[in-house]
Amino acid sequence: MVVDDQASMRAMIRRALQDFGFKDVRDKADPVEALSAVKSDRVHLIISDYNMPEMDGLQLLEEVRKDPVIGKTVFIMLTGSSDREIVQRAAALGVNNYVVKPFAPAALKEKIERVFGELT
Template identity: 80%
Template structure:
């Protein structure tokens, strides 16, 4: 049973309000080491230099979308095994399917309840304490 406070998280979303909401939700669950970036390009460089255990990324972003970001992470020898949870406002079957093919660990449709995000994280890490 891992302690949420020991898990390093990177939140990636181009919307400031969404990053803040996710950060608050994670803090309420018990996470303490939370970083965030407004773009997948910035996040990719950041997590390569300072690794995290969990990436929570939006799908719909300019420059590099969540699927491209996931593909870049999975293709990288250093960070390829990092747990990746995709957030999206769409439950479009093609996007969900492509994310699964690329190796996403879990998927959350926005808007979501804090309990839903916690449950998705626990499916990957086990029950948090």
């Protein structure tokens, strides 16, 4: 599940994930909708932007981690900021990895492989 309020970023990440071999890639612009979708139809990976209206990526991460069913879902945070406080808060909430925008698809692949192992 790709969660980002920018359509162009969602499309770029979706294409990259498909190129990496992911078959069922879904996306949502709204983190509240994404949370609901993930609860009703589980996913193996959430890639979420940090800076979004209504609910930011840290709040989404916190909600995912609190849920007994989806709490262990792999979560990678994207952000345009390398603000140390955001990184520390994400780590404290149990983020699996962190990618700073802008990034190349190869960098995203590396972060995913650190969690799942080598992608074929």
